[in-house]
Amino acid sequence: MWARYLAAAMLGLPLSVGLIGLLALAWPGNQEITALPAVMMAFPMWIAVMVLAFVFRNALRAWLWLGGATVVCFGLLYGLKLLGWIGVQA
Amino acid sequence: MRRFLSLHTWVGLIAGMALFIAFYAGAITVFSHEIGDWNRSGAAAATPADPVGRSQQLLDDLLKQHPQAAESVYLVLPGEHGPQPSAYWFEASTGESRRFMLEDSNTLHEDAFGQDFIEFIYDLHFTAGLPKPFGTYLFGVVCVLYGLALVSGVVIYTPTLVRNLFALRLGRNVKRMWQDAHNAVGMLSLPFHIIFAWSGAVLALGLLLLVPFQTMVYEGKLLKLLERDFYGAPQVAAAHVAKPTLPLETLLQRGQAALPGMEVEGISLVNIGDANARATLYGVVEQRRLNQLGSVTLDGATGAVVDQVAPKTMTPGMIMLRGLQTLHFGNFGPDAVKWLYFVLGLAGAFLFYSGNLLWIEARRKRRQVEQPRRTRVMAALTLGVCLGCVAGVSAVFVAGALAPGLGRPAYYTVFLACMLWACLRQPARAGHELLWLCALATAAIPLAGWIGSGESLLAAAWHGHWHRFFVDAVALVLAFAYWRVARATLHRGREGDPNSVWALH
Numbered sequence: 001m002w003a004r005y006l007a008a009a010m011l012g013l014p015l016s017v018g019l020i021g022l023l024a025l026a027w028p029g030n031q032e033i034t035a036l037p038a039v040m041m042a043f044p045m046w047i048a049v050m051v052l053a054f055v056f057r058n059a060l061r062a063w064l065w066l067g068g069a070t071v072v073c074f075g076l077l078y079g080l081k082l083l084g085w086i087g088v089q090a
Numbered sequence: 091m092r093r094f095l096s097l098h099t100w101v102g103l104i105a106g107m108a109l110f111i112a113f114y115a116g117a118i119t120v121f122s123h124e125i126g127d128w129n130r131s132g133a134a135a136a137t138p139a140d141p142v143g144r145s146q147q148l149l150d151d152l153l154k155q156h157p158q159a160a161e162s163v164y165l166v167l168p169g170e171h172g173p174q175p176s177a178y179w180f181e182a183s184t185g186e187s188r189r190f191m192l193e194d195s196n197t198l199h200e201d202a203f204g205q206d207f208i209e210f211i212y213d214l215h216f217t218a219g220l221p222k223p224f225g226t227y228l229f230g231v232v233c234v235l236y237g238l239a240l241v242s243g244v245v246i247y248t249p250t251l252v253r254n255l256f257a258l259r260l261g262r263n264v265k266r267m268w269q270d271a272h273n274a275v276g277m278l279s280l281p282f283h284i285i286f287a288w289s290g291a292v293l294a295l296g297l298l299l300l301v302p303f304q305t306m307v308y309e310g311k312l313l314k315l316l317e318r319d320f321y322g323a324p325q326v327a328a329a330h331v332a333k334p335t336l337p338l339e340t341l342l343q344r345g346q347a348a349l350p351g352m353e354v355e356g357i358s359l360v361n362i363g364d365a366n367a368r369a370t371l372y373g374v375v376e377q378r379r380l381n382q383l384g385s386v387t388l389d390g391a392t393g394a395v396v397d398q399v400a401p402k403t404m405t406p407g408m409i410m411l412r413g414l415q416t417l418h419f420g421n422f423g424p425d426a427v428k429w430l431y432f433v434l435g436l437a438g439a440f441l442f443y444s445g446n447l448l449w450i451e452a453r454r455k456r457r458q459v460e461q462p463r464r465t466r467v468m469a470a471l472t473l474g475v476c477l478g479c480v481a482g483v484s485a486v487f488v489a490g491a492l493a494p495g496l497g498r499p500a501y502y503t504v505f506l507a508c509m510l511w512a513c514l515r516q517p518a519r520a521g522h523e524l525l526w527l528c529a530l531a532t533a534a535i536p537l538a539g540w541i542g543s544g545e546s547l548l549a550a551a552w553h554g555h556w557h558r559f560f561v562d563a564v565a566l567v568l569a570f571a572y573w574r575v576a577r578a579t580l581h582r583g584r585e586g587d588p589n590s591v592w593a594l595h
Contacts, residue, residue, distance in 0.1 A: 001096060008238075013302070021307030035315040036407025039303055040414070043291045047237040054093045054242070077307065088309050 003059035008050040011066040016045040018073030025077070025086040032089075091246065098242040103449060103468070105235035106442040107475040108218060112229060112290070113442065114479055115215040117435025118208075120420050120428050123170055125208045127557040129490045129542060130172070138175075141168040144192070145175040146338045151198040152177050152190050153362065160362040161328075165338075167355060176201070206497040207490035211483060216294060219501065230295030237287040240280070247273055264586070265451050272444045275437055282434050289418035292411070319407045322397035323387055326366045333365040335390040344393045345371035345386040349400060352384045359390065367391050377401045380422055381412040439476075446472040454590045461591045469517035469591045477524040478508030480572070484531035487565070491535075491542030504531070517591040518583040525576030533569035536562035 024031070024038035049066065056062040080086045118125065138144040145167055152159050159179040164187075166176045177190045193199045203209055217225025258270045276283070304312040317324060336344075342354055354373040361367045367390025375384035379401035387397040404412065416422045420431035450465050450472070482505040489500040508527070512520045539562055540546045547566075550558040583594035 001093075004093070005100075017302045017306060021303065025307065032315050032318050033405055033407065035303075035308070035312060036319045036405070037410050039296070039299060039312075040292055040407075040410055042299060042303070043234070043237070043288055043295075046234065047241060047287075050238055051241050054097055074306075088307075088311050089315070 001059075004053050004062055007059065007062045007066055008053035011063070011070055012046055012050040012053070015066055015070040015073065016042055016049045018070055018077060019049075020045055022073055022077050022080075022086075025081075025088065030089070094242040094245045098239055098246055099449060101235040101239045101242070102442075102445050105232045105239060106446050107472065108229060108232040109236055110439050110442040110476045111218045111479045112215055112232070113435050113438040114476075115211050115483060117432045117439065118483065119212050119215045120431045120435065122208050122212055123172075124557045125561055126172055128487075128539065128561045129207065129494070131543065135173060137173040138168060141175070142339050142342065144168065147196075148175050148177050148190065148192050148198070149338065149359075151192070152179065155198055160364075161360065163359045163362065165357045165359070167357070169353075169355060171355070178203075206495055207486060210497050210501065211486055214479075214483070214501070216290075219505070226294050227298060230291055230293075230298070233287050233291035233294060236283075237291070240283055240287060243276055244280070247277065251277070264582075265448070268444055268448055268451070272441060272448060275441050275444075279434055279437060279441075283438070285414070285417050286438075289414040292414055293418065316407075319405050319411075322385070322399055326361075326368065328361040329365040331365040332363060333367070333391045335359070335362045335364075335367045335369070336393050340393060341369045341371065341388055341390070344388055344395070348386045348388075348395045348398050349375060349384050351375050352386070352400075362390065365391055368396065375400055379409075381409070381416040382422070383412055443472070443476050446476075450591060456587075456589055459589055459593070459595060461589075465591055466517060470512045470520065473517065473521050473524055474509035474512030477512070477521075477528055478505040480528045481505075481508055481524065481531045484528065484535060484565070487535045487561075488531065488538040491538040516594070518579065518594045521592070522576055522579045522583065525572050525579060529569045529572035529576060532565050532572060535565035535569075 020038055020042045024034060027034050027038070053062045053066060056065060077086075145165055149163065149165060152163065156179065158181070159177075161182055162180040164178040164180065166178070168175050174191060178187045179190065180187050187203070189201050189203050190198055191201050213219070213222075216229045218229070219225070220228065258274060259266050300312060300316075304310060308315065338357065341357065345354060346352065352371070352373045352375040354371045356372045358370040358372065359367070368387060369390045370385055370387045372383070372385045374382040376382055377400060381401055384400045385398065386395060388394065389396055399408070401409075401412075420427055446468065450469050453465050454461055482501040485500040485504040486497040489496045493500075508524055511524060514520075515523065536547050539558060543558070545553070545555065545558060547559060547562040550556075550562065579592070580594075582592050586593060588595065
């Protein structure tokens with residue numbers, strides 16, 4: 001059980017920042033307008049991701065799924081930035 | 091399902107006691123402006139004949155004695171926040187805010203914020219009395235755990251929702267009744283709790299959460315992107331060219347002209363006396379929106395309007411942030427909303443208290459008198475923290491009336507004494523005795539107010555001093571409630587199942 005708690009505590013914040021970051025940069029429109037709502041939405045996302053850790057059948061799956069998703073999110077975030085598909089305005 | 095039960099239990103236990111303090115002190119904080127009136131006396135209670143002139147005098151005195159304050163001052167005008175103005179100097183070199191007011195003899199004196207009475211209770215609400223900013227961040231984390239407890243609680247409860255929602259089984263099974271009460275209060279006030287978990291986290295941890303976004307997503311440009319949301323017009327540095335700043339009277343007139351109908355509550359002044367001086371007037375303007383915050387930024391030297399923000403013209407991010415804050419503070423409607431928040435706040439405190447009692451009762455050993463150590467420890471902690479907070483807050487009120495300036499030490503003394511008492515005594519005895527202490531301390535509030543101000547509860551009603559009357563009357567109602575709970579605890583100890591921490595032997 002403690003392994004799940006650890007997964008929620010360790011991976012919750014990175015994954016939610018990665019997901020929200022990816023969405024925020026890919027979202028159309030002026031980032032001066034979208035940045036603040038994105039940061040505020042990170043809190044409900046954080047909760048949702050931590051709850052996910054308790055949905056998987058066992059702790060190993062929780063670690064693999066959440067860890068994998070975190071890597072994918074940041075991979076996409078930096079990869080698409082390099083390709084120039086998404087980026088920070090200003 | 092079992093996993094969510096475990097999650098609900100553990101985050102509930104860890105966050106529950108902190109949330110009890112947040113909700114109990116928060117329910118009282120809803121009426122902070124009104125309660126500020128309860129023991130106000132001397133110069134602080136006198137309504138100045140010329141509020142703007144008085145504010146100008148305060149500003150001039152502050153700048154005379156601390157010329158450095160010209161960098162950044164926030165003036166709170168007389169009104170909602172009390173009949174006297176106050177000035178906050180944000181000292182850039184130390185990063186701290188210092189507050190100044192005018193004393194009886196019209197001399198300037200520094201008056202630290204959050205040290206006494208209702209301001210201390212306000213701080214208690216989001217720090218539990220721990221030093222800032224550590225206490226604030228801790229409560230931010232508590233809000234996140236609170237969010238987890240809400241989601242897992244709903245997951246556990248949903249399968250039996252329809253059957254059980256309005257069930258309150260009053261019967262021989264007392265634990266069943268408490269479980270029903272805990273579930274019903276939790277489910278029926280769920281929207282309120284979601285808003286509080288979210289807005290509490292945004293208020294306490296919001297700035298800290300900007301950090302990972304700033305570094306990992308926005309490449310260090312996030313604060314630049316947010317400048318428009320928070321400041322409207324870009325910030326300007328001092329020009330280091332002296333140019334007199336317009337008097338407050340003129341600035342207020344310009345602001346009223348720019349945003350008609352705005353009731354100005356405070357003025358922020360930066361670079362006073364400089365060619366690049368900026369004055370931002372903050373106030374409320376009713377535009378049939380959730381939040382009523384308006385602001386007008388003026389060029390301090392010329393009075394030209396640089397920027398203005400009204401509920402209808404805010405950026406979406408600001409609408410969301412101010413909306414969450416407004417829902418948190420409960421200042422979006424008439425007084426009925428405040429009473430609703432007060433009642434819901436106390437109901438929330440009950441939810442956390444009852445949650446912890448349920449945990450203890452669910453883990454008792456049914457066949458033996460001696461109970462395991464962990465349930466005794468948990469019982470002692472719950473009683474000490476929750477009842478210590480209740481008695482401590484009442485002590486702050488008593489000190490506020492009889493010994494101004496001693497509110498803070500009074501709280502710590504009572505709180506720590508309750509903790510100690512709860513740890514040393516048998517839980518059933520400690521619960522009964524501490525509840526008696528809560529009842530007595532709370533009943534002492536109207537008495538202390540009477541001695542301190544010379545006006546009794548009935549006299550306050552007679553004179554139409556409703557703020558004093560309601561504080562006294564609510565204190566009596568709560569004292570009665572604590573007394574009843576104390577009696578029930580004693581009854582449980584004597585008559586109830588002897589195999590429990592709540593039994594008296």
